[in-house]
Amino acid sequence: MIINWFEKLKGQNFNVQNFIEGRYKACSGEIILDKLSPRDGSLLYRFNTGTGTEVDDAVASARVAFEDGRWAGLELSTRQAALNKLADLIEENAQELALYEAMDVGKPITNAFHGDIVTAAGTLRNVAQAAEQISQPSGSDGAYFAYHQRGPIGVVAGIVGWNFPLVLACQKIAPAMIMGNSIILKPSEFTSLSACRLAELAIEAGIPDGVFNVVNGSGAIVGDRLARHMDVDLLSFVGSTATGKQLMVSAGQSNMKRMILECGGKSPYLVFDDCPDDLDMIAADIVGKAFPNQGALCVASTRLLIQETIRDKLLPKIIELTQKITPSDPLDLETTFGALINQGHMGKVQGYVQSGIEQGAKLLCGGEQVNSETGGYYMTPAIFDQVKPDYKIAQEEIFGPLLSVLTFKDEVEAIKLANDSDFGLFSYVATRNIGRIHRLGKELQAGGLVVMGTSSPSGGEVPIFIEPYKQSGFGRSGGLEELMAYSAGTTVHLLHE
Numbered sequence: 001m002i003i004n005w006f007e008k009l010k011g012q013n014f015n016v017q018n019f020i021e022g023r024y025k026a027c028s029g030e031i032i033l034d035k036l037s038p039r040d041g042s043l044l045y046r047f048n049t050g051t052g053t054e055v056d057d058a059v060a061s062a063r064v065a066f067e068d069g070r071w072a073g074l075e076l077s078t079r080q081a082a083l084n085k086l087a088d089l090i091e092e093n094a095q096e097l098a099l100y101e102a103m104d105v106g107k108p109i110t111n112a113f114h115g116d117i118v119t120a121a122g123t124l125r126n127v128a129q130a131a132e133q134i135s136q137p138s139g140s141d142g143a144y145f146a147y148h149q150r151g152p153i154g155v156v157a158g159i160v161g162w163n164f165p166l167v168l169a170c171q172k173i174a175p176a177m178i179m180g181n182s183i184i185l186k187p188s189e190f191t192s193l194s195a196c197r198l199a200e201l202a203i204e205a206g207i208p209d210g211v212f213n214v215v216n217g218s219g220a221i222v223g224d225r226l227a228r229h230m231d232v233d234l235l236s237f238v239g240s241t242a243t244g245k246q247l248m249v250s251a252g253q254s255n256m257k258r259m260i261l262e263c264g265g266k267s268p269y270l271v272f273d274d275c276p277d278d279l280d281m282i283a284a285d286i287v288g289k290a291f292p293n294q295g296a297l298c299v300a301s302t303r304l305l306i307q308e309t310i311r312d313k314l315l316p317k318i319i320e321l322t323q324k325i326t327p328s329d330p331l332d333l334e335t336t337f338g339a340l341i342n343q344g345h346m347g348k349v350q351g352y353v354q355s356g357i358e359q360g361a362k363l364l365c366g367g368e369q370v371n372s373e374t375g376g377y378y379m380t381p382a383i384f385d386q387v388k389p390d391y392k393i394a395q396e397e398i399f400g401p402l403l404s405v406l407t408f409k410d411e412v413e414a415i416k417l418a419n420d421s422d423f424g425l426f427s428y429v430a431t432r433n434i435g436r437i438h439r440l441g442k443e444l445q446a447g448g449l450v451v452m453g454t455s456s457p458s459g460g461e462v463p464i465f466i467e468p469y470k471q472s473g474f475g476r477s478g479g480l481e482e483l484m485a486y487s488a489g490t491t492v493h494l495l496h497e
Contacts, residue, residue, distance in 0.1 A: 005109050005331040008099055016047035016192045016216055018054055019199040021061040022209025027216055028054065033189055038106030038339035039330050041375030047192065050217030055184070055225040058213040062155045062182035063231055065210030072152050072180035079178055080128040085205035086198075087121040090166075093201065100193035101166055102330045106339035106377065107293055109331050120170040127174035133480055134487070145494040150487045152180030153258065154233035157226040159219070159247070161239040162188035162341060163296040163399075169195050171477075172236055173202075173212060179486045181234070184213045186223055188239075190341055192216045219243060227251045234486065236260040238298075241397070241423070241471045260475030260485055262298070262468060264397040265425035267446070268418040269301035272411070273310040275430035278455035282430050283317035285452055289428060291325065291381045294340055295349075295401035298472075299426040299448070303394060304405045305417050311407055319383060322403075323365050327378040340377040340400065349400030353382055356393040356404075362386045366401070389420050397423065411436060419445045424469025428452070445469045 016035075017024045029049040037044040066072055071079070090097060097120075098113035107116075134150060158172030165187055176183045187195040195214045202212045215222050223243070227235055227250035235251055237244055241264040251257050269289060275282055289301040306314060330338035340346045346369065353367035367382035381401035387394050394404045408414040418427060427446040431437060432453050441449055447466040465479035476482050 002333070003095065003113075005099065005102070005333070008095065009103070009331065012099070014045040014100075014103070014193060016045055017196060018050060018058070018216055019196045019212075019214040020054070020058045021213070022203055024196065024200075025054075029217060029221070031218070031221075033218070035104070035190065035192070036342060037103060037376070038341050039103070039374070039376045041343075041377070044103060045193070047216060049189065050186075050215040050222045052221065052225045054215050054217075055222055055229065058184045058215050059155060059226075059229055059231050061210040061213055062184055065208060066152070066154055066182040070208040071177070071182065071211045074180075076131060076178075079180065080131065082202075082206045083124045083128040083174060083178060086202055086207070087124040089201040089205055090117060090121045090124070090170075090198075093197075097166055097194055097197065100197065101164075102338070104165060104191040104193050105163060105293075105296075106330055106341055108335040108338045110333060110335070111293070116164060116167050119164075120166045123167065123170040124174050127178050127483070130480060131178045131483060134483055146491060148489055148491045150179075150484070150489045153486065153488045154181060155231060156181045156183040156234045156236060156486065157229070157232045158183055158185045159223050159226065159235070159237045159239065160185070160187055162190040163293055163298075165191040166194040166198065168238055169198055171238075173198075175482050175486045176234075176236070177207065177211065179483060181486060182211045182213075184215060184226060184232075186215055186217070186219075186226060189216065189218050223247065224250050228254045230255045232257055234258040234260070236475075236486075238262040240264055240399075241473075244473055258485075260477070261473035262425075262466070262475070262477055263471060263473040264423055265298040265300070265472055266303060266395070266397055266421045266423040267299055267301045267426040267428065268303040268305050268421075269428040270305045270414050270418055270430070270440070271307060271310065271314060272414070272429075272431040272433070272436070273307045274432050275310070276432065276452065276455040279314050279317055281455055282452065283314060283321055285430075286318055287321045287325075290403040291322070291337070291401045294327075294338055295381065296341070296399050298397075298399075301428050302398065302403060303418075303421075304403055305414055306405065306407050307414070308407050308409055315385070315405065319364055322381050322383055325381050327370055327380060329374070329376075337381070340379055343377055345400065346377040346379055349379060349398055349402060352393050352396070352398050352400070352402055356384045356387070356391065356402075359391045359393075360386070360388070361391060361393065361404070364405075389417060395421065411439070415440070415443050419443075422471045425466070425472035426450075447472065
């Protein structure tokens with residue numbers, strides 16, 4: 001079935017409210033936030049920012065829901081069934097939620113419908129299944145017996161970024177709730193549509209009132225209040241490094257709450273001259289990983305490190321593919337590259353383009369605003385060559401479609417360049433040398449490494465576990481380790497005759 005998304009948009013009334021104690025509540029703050037559509041600059045929706053009082057109400061609701069055991073006291077199988085039902089409901093409402101994501105972020109509707117919705121539902125199902133593997137180790141020695149038990153922490157605050165609103169929301173609520181916690185979610189003030197709809201669907205899925213609450217608003221008010229709140233036991237955040245640092249300060253002045261921070265990235269893609277022979281495939285992979293979601297992805301490979309001996313063969317292919325990328329209306333089914341989220345962000349990215357030129361890098365293509373007649377925020381992806389390691393475009397997270405190209409002579413220099421960054425979230429490598437792969441796995445300072453070692457990759461590249469390095473944050477994302485992070489353990493020692 002071919003969906004006419006332009007028709008679906010007609011008559012839509014986008015409305016943002018808080019969701020506390022199982023029902024919608026109007027935001028009551030005095031500050032009004034206007035959200036303009038990335039695709040044409042028109043007013044998409046308007047809402048009053050949340051207040052500290054509303055945060056307090058949401059935390060109180062979550063605390064009561066946790067303490068009375070309405071969720072934490074249920075059998076794991078019951079919580080699993082609820083999360084699986086929520087995944088079903090996401091899929092049943094896929095068209096509505098995909099439209100929210102495309103209109104809020106500016107991403108192509110096909111990516112939202114076939115990518116974000118699938119990932120969000122899959123996250124809930126995977127976490128529900130993985131929870132069965134949390135073990136309860138024990139041991140005994142004669143008259144001595146000990147066992148270790150794990151349980152929920154209590155009240156969790158989840159703060160997420162704007163690039164994948166629904167997916168990031170599910171990545172926060174799923175591990176928190178499957179372990180029996182209650183949660184307050186703060187979506188980005190730039191992308192507030194899907195979070196409350198998700199909370200409403202959670203009620204329909206059988207998750208009790210108060211377990212999943214949403215407060216919309218700015219980070220300066222809502223985010224800071226959550227970080228400082230004395231009755232929040234864990235703060236889990238995904239977003240910029242600057243915001244992560246501020247949250248650490250705020251949380252440090254509260255109750256020593258636990259924190260999980262997944263922050264910025266400046267991921268390198270290292271291409272050695274022993275990479276797979278199909279350079280067209282390698283070039284396509286590089287372009288795909290450099291400019292996903294209009295470049296707004298924390299693990300995007302925004303630094304391309306190419307061995308000198310293969311540079312002249314590979315780089316022209318990358319440029320050719322990049323020049324074929326055409327920014328266009330996110331609701332068009334043919335669109336593969338949409339709009340940037342807002343005017344301010346587009347100005348920021350173009351500021352980096354200007355910085356690259358001023359510092360002496362060579363702009364090979366892109367970096368221009370296009371489709372300005374639509375009123376939207378469209379920009380062609382940019383590639384810079386002759387980039388030095390200390391240039392701003394090589395060091396700072398841009399979160400937009402800009403790729404910096406550097407070259408290296410040998411493996412030692414490649415590792416040095418790759419690690420010359422304040423970030424350490426992810427990395428990519430193209431090589432067929434098994435020994436090198438193992439060395440890079442040990443020496444690259446990154447929480448994840450994807451290796452392109454064949455001309456026929458099987459896919460399945462998304463890692464199940466990331467532990468960031470440096471200013472990319474700390475804590476664990478994905479896998480059993482993440483579930484453990486959303487729980488608290490107690491070792492019981494039993495001494496008997």
